[in-house]
Amino acid sequence: MLASTAFSISNLQPIQFSAVSDPNHLQTDHASLSLSTAQTTQPASAPQSKPPERKLKGSQQLNRWSRARAIRAGRKLDRAGNKAESNVISLFQAGNSDLAHSDSLAGSGEEDDVDATTAKSIYMVSDGTGWTAEHSVNVALGQFEHCLVDRGCAVNTHLFSGIDDVEQLVEIVKQAAKEGALLVYTLADPSMAEASKSACKLWSVPSIDVLGPITEAIASHLSVSPSGLPRGAPGRNSLTEEYFRRIEAIEFTIKQDDGALPDNLNKADIVLVGVSRTGKTPLSIYLAQMGYKVANVPIVMGIEVPRTLFQVGPGKIFGLTINPVVLQTIRKARAKSLGFHGEVKSNYSEMDYIREELEYVGKIFAQNPSWPVIEVTGKAIEETAAVVLRLYHDRKQKHCMPRISKRY
Amino acid sequence: MLASTAFSISNLQPIQFSAVSDPNHLQTDHASLSLSTAQTTQPASAPQSKPPERKLKGSQQLNRWSRARAIRAGRKLDRAGNKAESNVISLFQAGNSDLAHSDSLAGSGEEDDVDATTAKSIYMVSDGTGWTAEHSVNVALGQFEHCLVDRGCAVNTHLFSGIDDVEQLVEIVKQAAKEGALLVYTLADPSMAEASKSACKLWSVPSIDVLGPITEAIASHLSVSPSGLPRGAPGRNSLTEEYFRRIEAIEFTIKQDDGALPDNLNKADIVLVGVSRTGKTPLSIYLAQMGYKVANVPIVMGIEVPRTLFQVGPGKIFGLTINPVVLQTIRKARAKSLGFHGEVKSNYSEMDYIREELEYVGKIFAQNPSWPVIEVTGKAIEETAAVVLRLYHDRKQKHCMPRISKRY
Structure with a gap:
């Protein structure tokens, strides 16, 4: 199993940029950076041990x-050492x-x-x-x-x-x-x-x-001294085996998004189940960034749940549920942003349909009591991720106080 | 434009779990958590102002x-206040x-x-x-x-x-x-x-x-006192407008992965261009988590580059390049993990083909000098992301010292 590390954003505000178009400036950038391109056409005998110069x-x-x-x-321009x-x-x-x-730090633009x-x-x-x-x-x-x-x-x-x-x-x-x-x-x-x-x-x-x-x-x-080397410096190895496994997790998770490739469900570490707009996709990606292979399976009335879901090993599946009023608000916003104005998918954000769909998924959850059901109303993705991982690790490693443990 | 926040993992090691299967334990979890499910079937008049109780x-x-x-x-069990x-x-x-x-904290399992x-x-x-x-x-x-x-x-x-x-x-x-x-x-x-x-x-x-x-x-x-409220506590608003825009960025980026939907390229904040296995997908997802809508376009010899790429606004496109020897190593590992053993896609990880493909993409980059080309050899995704965003913001807001600015 992989490690978990994450970020949370609690308050974001837009940046107001003064977009300045300057073709000369861009050209200069490219001229400098394409040095690197030229470099890559040279064969390197031990490329991993020779990272590109920091400058x-x-x-x-x-x-x-x-x-x-x-x-x-x-x-002198040469700053060796x-x-x-x-x-x-x-x-x-x-x-x-x-x-x-x-x-000299002041903006040269606007x-x-x-x-x-x-x-x-x-x-x-x-x-x-x-x-x-x-x-x-x-x-x-x-x-x-x-x-x-x-x-x-x-x-x-x-x-x-x-x-x-x-x-x-x-x-x-x-x-x-x-x-x-x-x-x-x-x-x-x-x-x-x-x-x-x-x-x-x-x-x-x-x-x-x-x-x-x-x-x-x-x-x-x-009782060890720190290396004093910043990330990316020669001597620091950023590309560990676990690092590549994290990338693999991200690629797996993208391929499994929105119920795709149900035959792969058994390869996932975590499978998220819920109706549309319960945050399955961003939660999947968030967990994938931490190294977990995540698949998500949407529950839609009238569409059969893939049989492979019920063959997934214990402790991997998590149900997501949400307050119907909040779900309606999110779905209305979603339908608007997708350009649906009442014609197509008209029942998608109707309260009767939403209640029926939540009841439908509730029955599936009740039939599978080993799936924990997590209430996501009002929770940021980071918070839901914390609950999922606390339960996930708790079920793998029994402690009286839930914890997520990791070995370095 | 959105804000940037990220995480970097410098060294991950596997966690060795003792997987313990205990159906009773799982059942208990579910019984407790499904309280939340029951709750959601109740209509709520002001759901956003009433987040679920922390306990x-x-x-x-x-x-x-x-x-x-x-x-x-x-x-007493009631711990009000x-x-x-x-x-x-x-x-x-x-x-x-x-x-x-x-x-009492010691493991009750193994x-x-x-x-x-x-x-x-x-x-x-x-x-x-x-x-x-x-x-x-x-x-x-x-x-x-x-x-x-x-x-x-x-x-x-x-x-x-x-x-x-x-x-x-x-x-x-x-x-x-x-x-x-x-x-x-x-x-x-x-x-x-x-x-x-x-x-x-x-x-x-x-x-x-x-x-x-x-x-x-x-x-x-x-000159303001901190709220003293942990994330997720009542009174903390995790679900800001910017938060939802970040989720939108993630969903956009997933849909645009691997050259999909080229007609949407103009809607992206950042477009990454490079041959297979230069890390376009994990880099896209990393940037998306920071709130940037990212599209990535793979360059494959014999497959025409989408014309819409050349209609993308200035300052949005970034080329990725890599040392051919390193690329070969990564591609060989990839081919193996995909189950190709020499039969299909045999030239994918052959050095002649790799050199030819890097030359091909190099020509495209040369024809588009406004695209900065970033050397990714030996760089972790977080490091490449730092370079991309430094250039991206630098080109939008001219300063003598590159910086990423944000307003709260």
Whole structure:
């Protein structure tokens, strides 16, 4: 069985972008990135042990910016080895006097929207993908829904990922100081984390190290030092066997969506059963991302339930049910978005039909008492996933307190 | 445009479960959970404002355990209001003397595997879904790959989610003390977080509060108090408009997988183009989970590229390319798992064919210089996603330093 890891989004708001079309800019991007294409036509004897150089993974713009800074600073462009320590000292020597002139991060395109001045900023900086910083900020902001919902407090977040250079880091901290932003960082490289801490202290930027404390606690618990390598760095192996099994789970789950290929049901780890619009598809995908092979089987009156469903091993099937009034609301919205305006599928969102369908599925559930039935009304996919997996693991491994266990 | 939030898994190992089949146990689960089914047949006048009671969302086993404790403690079963404060005092009075007898968390089924004694334990406790704790531990463990890979240090993690009762919490802390575990928690309810801190101090359990520091920093930054409500609690609104748009993105992306419905390409936010086995499908799903509508178009020699691809707006299309040797390895594994043993699709994983196909796609990329081409060799999906989104947002909103911005 595979591992489980997930994300939850508690409050999302649209991003208002100023779309700027600049063919030259795009062309430049492509010119830079197609270097990689050329590379791939070369045979490699040991490709897995030679990951592409990290500097290739960023955009041309980042490299250009970085080079421009280097030239202005009179440094050599070749940055072999970690110059974090020496860089941060010279950059710090510039001190606050440099801050007033620190405008190199400002947009070269259009100005920020007007309400940017009233919104509070949160900067997120990472030497990896930045997804952990982003996820943590997202979840923490869920604690301020009451304020964000009525716009009493607006928040702008800015994620800077793949920052592996102290100079860039210091520039971001200075910009955060200018904007009065909170800085949230995940920097695996200890010299980068130290530089961030020092720079934030120097420019009085409130900051939070998201992964530092937990990494230190685990290091002390295991009596092993952390590698200090950000994700994607040479020496880090992202492509483990389990990683590929997770991808296999996603591909399996897509192929099994919406009752497809019923002969494969016995190959699934988890089978979800319910009427239309109980969230089977997004829940399946969410669980697949955690490494579970999921199949979902819709129950529709008048369409026979595949016989293979009743041959699935115990502990794999979960029924989903929902309040009929909520289901009607969701179905009406769905019918509208699909372009049905009363003509086709007219009974799909009618209350009598919905009640009848829920009674029909209720009978199937009653005939199969080993299937737990989960009430999804008002639950986010992440919450339903938590219930499904708690039951799933609990039934496999009996404990007095339900838990999901995993071995590394 | 939608928001981005994600997860990354850096190192997964299989969980070895002792599968225990117990029809009575399953039946009990169902009996409890089908209460919810019965509920749904009642019409509700304002269903959205009346989420189901939290106690229904757990498993029967958790409730049973909780009730048994309550009866032993001579308390009333009705636990209206937050009794965290009073509970923790009485539970703490039991002190260390209680610890030796704290076996109620031990498995009632089979014993743990033998190597559980040598592995270090990490307990994760949450009053929500627990996904943030799990994600953070996962990512932090990525810093110890060098030790975990060669099994120099084995780690067992145990996730306890939906823990909204101080008594359960204290029991978990006591068990952590017994096992010598590290305790990682995300407890939105401040009295629960305080109880966890005190209990860990009392029983000398090393502990880490994952979300506390960032929540406090944001509270101070916004000058607003956090709600203290865990995800899924009444008063928390998980089902925002953006949440439903994210689900729509997932459904769109599944329907567009593998070049399906080319007439819809213009409706996508992001279109991925590449030969078979460059990771288009898992990358599409990963981005969809973040709220982006993604379509992917496979390039196969001899099959015409859909004309609609060339009508997609600028800045939406991304090419994926890969080292041919790595691609061959992946394709061979794929062909094997699909059951092809040389007969059908024989050229699929042949080097000459692969080179020819990569040259073919390279020409298409060269003819469309506005498409950035991303080298995926050795990159995890999360890393490629970070590159795609950095470029995507950078092209929409011009900044000297690439960033992904979002408004709450």
